[in-house]
Each structure stands twice: as C-alpha cells, then as structure tokens.
Amino acid sequence: MKLSLTIGKREFALSLGGGGGNNARTKTLSPDLQAWTQGMDVPDNDQGATLVSPYMQSSWVYTAVCILAKNAANVPFRVSRVPGGRAARIRALRQSGDGRDKALCRRALGGGVLDSGPCVELFGHPHPTMPRELFWEMAVTWLALRGEFFILGLDDEDRPVDLAARRPGIERMITLPPELFWHVVTGYTLEAWRYTGSPLLTPLPSEMLLPSEVIHSRAPNPYLYWRGMSPLLVAMLPAAADYAASMFQKGLLMNNADTGIIATTDQNLTQEQREQFMAALRERKRKAGTPDRPLFLSSGVKIEKPKISNVDMQFLETRNLLRQEICAIFGVPQIMMGFVVTRSLGTGQGEEQERFGFIENTITPICHRLEAAVQPIVRAFGDDLVGWFDVESLPVMQEARRTRADAASRMFGMGVPFNEINKVYDLGFADLPWGNTGFLPETLQAAGCAAAPFEGPEDGDDPETAGSMGVFERGLRVME
Numbered sequence: 001m002k003l004s005l006t007i008g009k010r011e012f013a014l015s016l017g018g019g020g021g022n023n024a025r026t027k028t029l030s031p032d033l034q035a036w037t038q039g040m041d042v043p044d045n046d047q048g049a050t051l052v053s054p055y056m057q058s059s060w061v062y063t064a065v066c067i068l069a070k071n072a073a074n075v076p077f078r079v080s081r082v083p084g085g086r087a088a089r090i091r092a093l094r095q096s097g098d099g100r101d102k103a104l105c106r107r108a109l110g111g112g113v114l115d116s117g118p119c120v121e122l123f124g125h126p127h128p129t130m131p132r133e134l135f136w137e138m139a140v141t142w143l144a145l146r147g148e149f150f151i152l153g154l155d156d157e158d159r160p161v162d163l164a165a166r167r168p169g170i171e172r173m174i175t176l177p178p179e180l181f182w183h184v185v186t187g188y189t190l191e192a193w194r195y196t197g198s199p200l201l202t203p204l205p206s207e208m209l210l211p212s213e214v215i216h217s218r219a220p221n222p223y224l225y226w227r228g229m230s231p232l233l234v235a236m237l238p239a240a241a242d243y244a245a246s247m248f249q250k251g252l253l254m255n256n257a258d259t260g261i262i263a264t265t266d267q268n269l270t271q272e273q274r275e276q277f278m279a280a281l282r283e284r285k286r287k288a289g290t291p292d293r294p295l296f297l298s299s300g301v302k303i304e305k306p307k308i309s310n311v312d313m314q315f316l317e318t319r320n321l322l323r324q325e326i327c328a329i330f331g332v333p334q335i336m337m338g339f340v341v342t343r344s345l346g347t348g349q350g351e352e353q354e355r356f357g358f359i360e361n362t363i364t365p366i367c368h369r370l371e372a373a374v375q376p377i378v379r380a381f382g383d384d385l386v387g388w389f390d391v392e393s394l395p396v397m398q399e400a401r402r403t404r405a406d407a408a409s410r411m412f413g414m415g416v417p418f419n420e421i422n423k424v425y426d427l428g429f430a431d432l433p434w435g436n437t438g439f440l441p442e443t444l445q446a447a448g449c450a451a452a453p454f455e456g457p458e459d460g461d462d463p464e465t466a467g468s469m470g471v472f473e474r475g476l477r478v479m480e
Helices: 031-037 061-072 087-093 097-111 116-124 132-146 232-254 271-284 315-330 351-379 395-413 419-426 468-479
Strands: 004-005 009-014 026-027 076-080 148-155 172-174 181-188 189-195 207-209 214-218 261-265 302-304 383-391
Touching: 061 132, 061 232, 061 315, 061 351, 076 097, 076 116, 087 097, 087 214, 097 351, 097 383, 116 351, 116 383, 132 148, 132 172, 132 351, 148 351, 181 351, 232 315, 351 383, 351 395, 395 419
Parallel strands: 009 026
Antiparallel strands: 004 009, 076 383, 148 172, 148 214, 181 189, 189 207, 261 302
C-alpha cells in the first residue's frame, strides 16, 4: 500500500514495504500507522500484552504495595527521651527478640514520649510538598518497588545537610526516587551519590551528594553490593502473566464475549475478497455491548466455532494462583485485599490471626527498618532521643494482647509464676517481687479428701507464700 503527495514537481510517498519511483522519497510507516492504514485496532507487532510498569498495569502489584505502604504509614511514630545514657542501649534492644528486652524498651520509651518539640514537629510535617503520611508511604513504596529508599535531611532552603556534622540544622526531610541516584565508587569506597533532578519531575535540582548527606536503606542484594534488590523483580513473572490474562479478558469482553470464528473455504481467494472478509469480520466485532450483526459470506466459505480448551476453562483458577504468588512475594495475605480464603477444617487461621500475623511478620520488620534509617535525623536533635513506631497501639495488636492475657490468667491458675508468664506471653509488665513464686487456688484438694478449714497463716510461714500456696501445703499436712 502506498500513500503519495505531490508538492510542486516533487512527489513524497509513504509506503508500507517498498520503495517509490526515482523522484519519490519513500519512508516506512511505524507499526501504529501501519495498523491505522490497514484498519486494525492495535499494532500487529506480535508482542501481545507487554508489562512495562507493573505498579500501573498490574492490579495485584498495585494493591499489595498500597497495603504495605498504608499500613506502615498508619503506625504512630513517636519520639521519646531516654535519660541516663540509655538511649543507645534502647536502640539496640529494639531489634532484640527477647520478651524481657521488649518490655524494658516499652517501659523506657513509653515513659518519656514527647508531645512537642522540633523533632516531633519535623516528623509531623516533614516537607511542605510531602506530609507525614505521604513521607512514610513513599519510603515503603520505594522499598517494595526498588528494594531501597533514599531520605535527605534539608535546611529551610532545601539544601542537603551533612548528618555527620556536630549540630546539623535539619528543618525538613524528603524521600526521593531511587532511580535518580547513582553511586559513585572509587576503588572499593563509596565516594558520593550523583542525584539527577528535573524541574518538572523532582523538587530538588541535580547535584553531587556526600554519603553522610544521604540516608540510604536497602534490602539484601547478592548481585550488587551498593544497591538493594526489589521483590518486584521476582514478582515480574506472575505479574506479566496476570497482565496478559487481564488483557485477554478485556479483549474477550470487548468482542461481546465471543471467542471468535474460523472461516474456511476450498477456493483460493483473491486479495480483494480477503480484504472484504476481514472488513466484515472486524465490523462484526467493532463495538462492545451491541448485538452481533449478521454476516454474509460467499464463495463457499464455511463458519466454524472454536472449542473451549482445558486451559480456557482453568482461566479464573490460574489468575487466582498468580494472585497468591504475588501476595506471597510481598508478604500480604489475601484477606487484606478483601478476598475470603476458604480452608479445610482444622488447618486454617481466622481473620484476626491473619491480620495479626501480617502486622507482626511484615509491617513490624518494615517499621524497624524505617526506625533505623531515620535515627541519624532523630539524634541530630539530641543524643538522648529515640524514634520508634508504636506498633502495640494498633487495634489488632491490642486484641492480641487481650487474648494473651486470657491465656496467661489460665496459666497463673495452674501455678505458673507470674514473672515466667510475663516473659513467655510478652505481657509487658514489670517483674514483681513475688512473681517468681507459683500460687494455686485455695479450693484445690485431693480427690476423695475433705478440705481442711483455713485458720490464717501460721507462725513461721513465708509472707510471700502465705496465700493459696501456704493453704495447699497445710492441707497436705492435715491429710497426713
């Protein structure tokens, strides 16, 4: 096919595949223009559905990342003052898994929470263009999509501040896209970060930054030491397959849920007849939601309906498996996306247990990573300040604590010492002086024996064990 235009004595031609005359300037059309000249709806480039930006094109990737970002941003971030030079120890114990250390951290941090001050105001309003919720959401979003995030401490004129200085004057802070940072390595040492900004895309201009001016937190990457590895790289395969399935379903719906027809004939069709048949078939599927138009074919053409294969019958189930795989990679349970997961009896967990597991196993590690990242900014306002996420204040964690308290009360009724219960169930209470002694109910007695009357503690009884435990021992002496 050839399109030509004559201007003066010179002819300009556009050809799909060949050249023009000697005086014609012929150019090849792009795939989009070729599709337009042939009357096709999409370019026929044999590429199919191509996943370019998973966060914009894959609904499951977008949902999983948004759930991570919003849940982490909803955890209150608090700043506490820990006097007596214990701030460094508390920061180290925040990563400890010992229940006793967790209780110690909660008592030390909970008693010195600051309600006002420069540091509290900074984390309440990080930047004029980035409020508190957006600041944490962007940090978690970059961590999920790129495996790393960057935070800059700025002065009141948006100039980077050296965090290694004695008294850095931090007035603002902001998180920026990781793809705009390039690591500059000399030999085996990270010398600087090259930041490439743009007036229409970023709030800061391009400049070279010292490592002490940049807060860089990255996920483990076994292939490149200086940068993080994104879980999205692993999720690209199921996300691309799910995107192709979505596009197939979209095309099916736009074609009035018609899987197509096959036209066969024993005769050789001319090019004109072939184009007429193609135009008739395209016109039949042109608009979605309208009845199919009658189709008249000649020259002995027969119409056959393709049969549905087993792969097509498992289409929805395949999409469910792809969704499960993406959720497992990002650590988001499907129930957080609004899906009800059916399980066999005796093997499943309830909704509250899954939400608690999501907060405990996914959101809490993310919060610890964010805490460690912003500690240089917090310490810039005082060495005795500690920034921490109050995960225990979330409703699901409060409900889990009440459940642990109910189980602890039953264990206490069995004679387990209170301090041991406090450690095992992580109740958060302080160790009590009498907490290492076990107590039993005073109504407990041996089967077939009458209970001895209680006349109060005898001389020589330990005051700490003069309660139910003393009654139990005297009952045994009476029965003997």
